[in-house]
Amino acid sequence: TAPFLASEHQHIRYNPLQDEWVLVSAHRMKRPWQGQVEPSLLETVPRHDPRNPLCPGATRANGEVNPHYDGTFLFDNDFPALQPDAPSPGPSDHPLFQAKAARGVCKVLCFHPWSDVTLPLMSIPEIRTVIDVWASVTEDLGAQYPWVQIFENKGAMMGCSNPHPHCQVWASSFLPDIAQREERSQQAYQSQHGEPLLMEYGRQELLRKERLVLTSEHWLVLVPFWAVWPFQTLLLPRRHVRRLPELTPAERDDLALIMKKLLTKYDNLFETSFPYSMGWHGAPTGSEAGANWDHWQLHAHYYPPLLRSATVRKFMVGYEMLAQAQRDLTPEQAAERLRALPEVHYRLRQK
């Protein structure tokens, strides 16, 4: 039989962080695509639109008027999925019908006063300001809530309903499902191996090199061995850092730089404003924040849907929803393509 080649021979890989398997069938990129193509991006977002509720000076759904902010702007989501005061459903009467109380807060963070920029087109100091707000909102909401989920849905394809550059922050009274999985895995790894899972993982990837996309003094970006989305990446600090507020000023400046480089590469890949969902995971907060969370390592996940071009995405449907995630190119192939891309944004080059 032929020797094993990851790019030719399907196999399954294990995600030790989220305890999941993925089917890697890279030979599948050869099939023609006749399915849905996404609408091309509206390239004509106006810099300022007084009817856009995220713009400076605009009136929001609840009648409030936004300040004429000139940096970032953090405010309460007008349609929050989590509210601070929902009553409890009470005790469950059957093990198959379990419900629990959920309380929390949802905020929106505008990154910039202009609607026609995105993070990779912002300056390093502007990105640094966003990072500082991420840290402070984690600190503020984390005083009360055990989990503060910062996430950005970018692009209409990712369900983002407003082109103005922004992210969301949902803090909850419970540890969400994926946080629970990462907690269990990191806890188990630490007790078996005596060090944090993601510290050892980052070190290994630095040695193996084939999945690295970017490295800097304080950070690494890589396509994880177990990536599900075609160009998924993991952003990790080199130092053992449990939560965003612990980042030093130097680490924050360096983070702004590496984020700008990564997101520029993403935009350059298909010469489009690259859609994705991204989010930060760090040690739980709230009243248990003082417990031992040394098994946690801060990290961000980037999950971009595009597969072949600016308009052809990967669909996580049928087999993926009913059986197991499946990907069509190897993580190593994805990392190689991302590594090879320029760090200057295509829209700035064209000028």
Place this chain on the structure above:
Amino acid sequence: TAPFLASEHQHIRYNPLQDEWVLVSAHRMKRPWQGQVEPSLLETVPRHDPRNPLCPGATRANGEVNPHYDGTFLFDNDFPALQPDAPSPGPSDHPLFQAKAARGVCKVLCFHPWSDVTLPLMSIPEIRTVIDVWASVTEDLGAQYPWVQIFENKGAMMGCSNPHPHCQVWASSFLPDIAQREERSQQAYQSQHGEPLLMEYGRQELLRKERLVLTSEHWLVLVPFWAVWPFQTLLLPRRHVRRLPELTPAERDDLALIMKKLLTKYDNLFETSFPYSMGWHGAPTGSEAGANWDHWQLHAHYYPPLLRSATVRKFMVGYEMLAQAQRDLTPEQAAERLRALPEVHYRLRQK
């Protein structure tokens, strides 16, 4: 404080079958939607197109010519994600870099010779034929493989690249991730409670009634208590049945009928050919088929993405990908809406 109302007060619910939690925030349906709308459906699929590789008499990518079939047609996928003979990646050298061999077979099953019909527009005997092939392909591939995943991606929105009515069958040498979760949960429930999880669950739903959509002599359709997708349903036999081939002729006829009713309701909900991914789960097969799998109950999951209309879907993005699934109406509200819909297809009514 106000008394708890599931439709007004967010809470979390537990999925005991797949060991996952979902955030239910039904008050969120009140927010306006300004995000992506899906392209309207091309209503003009030709009944026969000789260039469509799924049509009778058409030439496929590998040069093979389809027979002039007049019922169903089962053939090997020309771009299979799983092949029978892939070499093994060999032993893993580190616990964070685990890969394993994956072997299998991918097949495509055309439901009907015409491209312009879908299951709800087919006759009961025609649907019954599809069910018989589902049973026989499970038997055939299950002789060798431990898992035979039958799934249908319907609609361009669900990554379906061909409008011809068809499903897929992927058989694998491994138990996929979601099968493993359902195995663990059903096994644990049986050993704790002495009966299959889904048998007790179906019985409870028959008593509680509020999540039932359809019932027949041999089957139930309900919106599970822990549903994630807006109009997700679970299709269950009343009798304890472990796998599709065990279904009696009467159960198969009745299944054809209840499927037609369910899919007609789905199409009627937004007067569109309702997109979804669906699939069957039953006890593992292969060399261990003879072991005790009594904790398994056969079932089908339907996962439809639409939320508000034929063109506005639920996006499972940001919070859902990074933290936890979230839904915008209660399962009870969804069941009530589906129950109220007529069982005659809107396209037949309009004639």
